[in-house]
Amino acid sequence: MLELRIDHRQGDFHLDVDIRAPEQGVTALFGHSGSGKTSLLRMLAGLDRPDDGHIRLGERTYVDTRQRLFVPPHRRRLGVVFQEARLFPHYRVRGNLTYARRLTGGEAFDRVVSLLGIEPLLARMPDALSGGEARRVAIGRALLAEPDMLLLDEPLTGLDGARKRELLDYILRLTREIELPILFISHDTQELMAIAERLVLLDSGRVVADGELDELLGRAELAPWLGGFEASTPISARVEAHDERYHATRLALDDGQLMTLPRIDHAPGERVRLRIRRRDVALAREMPSQSSFRNRLRATVEQLDDGEPGMVEVSLRLAGQRLLSRITLEASEALALSPGDDVIALIRSASLAGSAG
Amino acid sequence: MLTELEQQALWISLQVAGSALAIIVVPGILVAWLLARHEFPGKALLDGIVHLPLVLPPVVVGYLLLVVMGRRGVIGSWLLETFGISLPFTWQGAALAGGVMAFPLLVRAVRLSLEAVDPKLEAAARTLGATRLRVFITITLPLALPGVITGGVLAFARALSEFGATITFASNIPGETRTLPLALYSTIQTPGMEGAAARLCAISVAVAMASLVVSEWLARRTRRRMAGRDTGL
Structure with missing residues (x-):
């Protein structure tokens, strides 16, 4: 179970959420830009501290403000794939993949590399990669850190139609072939439709709805947010x-x-x-x-x-x-x-x- | 080609400037990192102190060094009693004076290049299990290296040309603290040495030019090597 209870103010923005998501399958965090998705991701990853609240993943507590507990990002074991791939420009693809120093070779490494189709890229420098390739490497890099959960922050944004579809296919393959809970952040209804099982709907820092995707789709009062889903x-x-x-x-x-x-x-x-x-x-x-x-x-x-x-x-x-x-x-x-x-x-x-x- | 005195002055200059750079390179990078990436109380004060040698007359810096590091200075007397080390009137003292004067130049250049490194890359490295130190060594510093080299050469050149603080703190002792600028000053003061002064001037120009060329070559080489590098650690 992933538990996020956060009360945080940043200027005019007030993030006040209480989210529980299972430690399996794909949970989507859906909302328009400015709804608080990225703030939430940063706090989950340990890059920002919430004013008040707690964050737990399974048995492990990452943050508990009441107990003054804060686990720094490098000890959280969350594989984060950022919107921009954020590959290290001075390492080759192989160096990027092995940066976490956990799975640096052997079967697991080969499996991730072949799952994402990045073998031919291993010796390249990041600036010689296309947008879709760079994101696949970024996903591989996060997976090879042996995370307890994979966080994908709008991984398809900025790719053109064909590249988007290609990367989405890789991500779908991933969700079928690896046993890892995934938190997928997006504002694109089609992407969510394709991969999410559960949905957390966020608006202006608050959770509007939280549940099985199929169940939420049937709720008329959510139409203003999920309008894009309605047609199917x-x-x-x-x-x-x-x-x-x-x-x-x-x-x-x-x-x-x-x-x-x-x-x-x-x-x-x-x-x-x-x-x-x-x-x-x-x-x-x-x-x-x-x-x-x-x-x-x-x-x-x-x-x-x-x-x-x-x-x-x-x-x-x-x-x-x-x-x-x-x-x-x-x-x-x-x-x-x-x-x-x-x-x-x-x-x-x-x-x-x-x-x- | 060079007279014995010229060779001596050149050698002392290189020795003093090289040692000056060696003393300040690690603290300089550390201070630049603090200023570039951290918020802490007293940051503005630290920034001010770092920049003081740039705006103070060098003689004042030399005088302050005497007060603090002299035989009866706060730290100087402790050094003398504990280790038997006395800095004034030695080439090591000249190196210290040069280092202090060069420090702000090093910090400024390194700070600028550290600030140019994308913090998003550092955040990504943190989520991949790297401690702050490892992020600094494997991501921040390598990406800022061309700027660090530029800063280092700038600092070396500054220490090489140091005059005011050196003559105040370390004096002008032939064979010990008489660097090229001090030797040039001495020859100018001596009637009938105009030829020797011109030669020392030419040597100074040559050394300065050489350090600029080396800096350019190093920076280019680093950029090339970084563009073809595998896992560092």
């Missing part, structure tokens, strides 16, 4: 098999229903997060016998809400998860939908969270 819902599934002939990938939901996606690059057995836009989900009363919709899933209507004039927002229960559909009022009345009804969700398209768009 995340669905978790497992890769079942690849179909080379149709260049497709079959995925299984938790209740065994199958979905088909254009070929994705994940091994069978891996869990992936899909993103399904509301307007890509159509509804039918009965299983259509002939249809171009390849994804026809049995779901239950949970709730109907009025949307924009003439539209209805339908919340569905699909394999224990939530799926949103937006249909016209006319269609809704024609189908005579009411909560508890079994329906078929026809999914026009789904994308892998974190990859395309």
Whole structure:
């Protein structure tokens, strides 16, 4: 458990938070610039001291102002990846990676290096790296310090579309392959959608909401902050098999229903997060016998809400998860939908969270 | 080529200036680091004291050295009683005088180059488990090295040309404290030595030029080496 209870004033800005995050998975710290994300990161890393409060990670207390306890940054074992890569310009990439002097060679070193695809860069100087490469080295450097937690401060900011996607793919691989809790700081809703499991929503130095990403997405009062998420819902599934002939990938939901996606690059057995836009989900009363919709899933209507004039927002229960559909009022009345009804969700398209768009 | 007296003066000058630099280089870097990277009570006072030799007449500095480090001075008498060391009228005393006069130049140059090092890099090093000392040795100092070298050469040249504080504290003893500037002063005072004065002047110019060339070469070499370096520690 990561515990952050901080009461801190800096000029006009007042940071007053009480956050608890599990020591596993990816927790996102989300907020607009000036919401206090970076202040919080600096205090967690030990670069600033809070006026009042405590910071704990698992058994270890980093800060407790009441007991006048302050663990300096070099004894905290937090891998920090800053917004700018902050590589040391006078060391080669290898020297940067081994700066922490913990994992300097051997299997663990090779694993991190290959996970991030930075073998060809080892002998280069940092000024000969592209923005994306430099950030991958910075992530590797933090990992090789054998941290108890990885802190990523807007690692994708300032990269162009293609580089951003590439780095995001590396980070996603990381979250799948290493057992390390990650605190991901961002103000970009798409990034969060792609990798976060839990979300702490920060505004003007206060926590507005804190919980599972999927749960927060369903809360209407958070729309002003999470508006960017609204258009789609995340669905978790497992890769079942690849179909080379149709260049497709079959995925299984938790209740065994199958979905088909254009070929994705994940091994069978891996869990992936899909993103399904509301307007890509159509509804039918009965299983259509002939249809171009390849994804026809049995779901239950949970709730109907009025949307924009003439539209209805339908919340569905699909394999224990939530799926949103937006249909016209006319269609809704024609189908005579009411909560508890079994329906078929026809999914026009789904994308892998974190990859395309 | 050089007369015996000229050789002697040149040698004493180099010895005095080299020792002066050796005395002040570590404290100079330390003080520059304190001034560049720390806030503490009395910082302005320390800054002022460091700069005093730059603004005081050198004779005043020489006089203060006599008061503090002379045989009956506060520290001087203790040195004499404990170690039997007496600084006035010795070449070591001349080195001390040169060092004190050169100190502000060294501190200023080093401080500027330390301040130019991005504190964000230092913060990153701290999160990677490095103590403040290790950050200073592996990040701050190497990145500031060209400035440190420039400051060192500046200080060396200043100690080489020191006159007022040296003649006050260490006097003008041939073969002991008579450096190039003091030798030049003596020849000017002596009628019929105009030729010798001109030669000493030429030697002084040559030494000063040489130190500038060496400084430029060192700074370039450091920058090149730093651009191709692996893990230092």
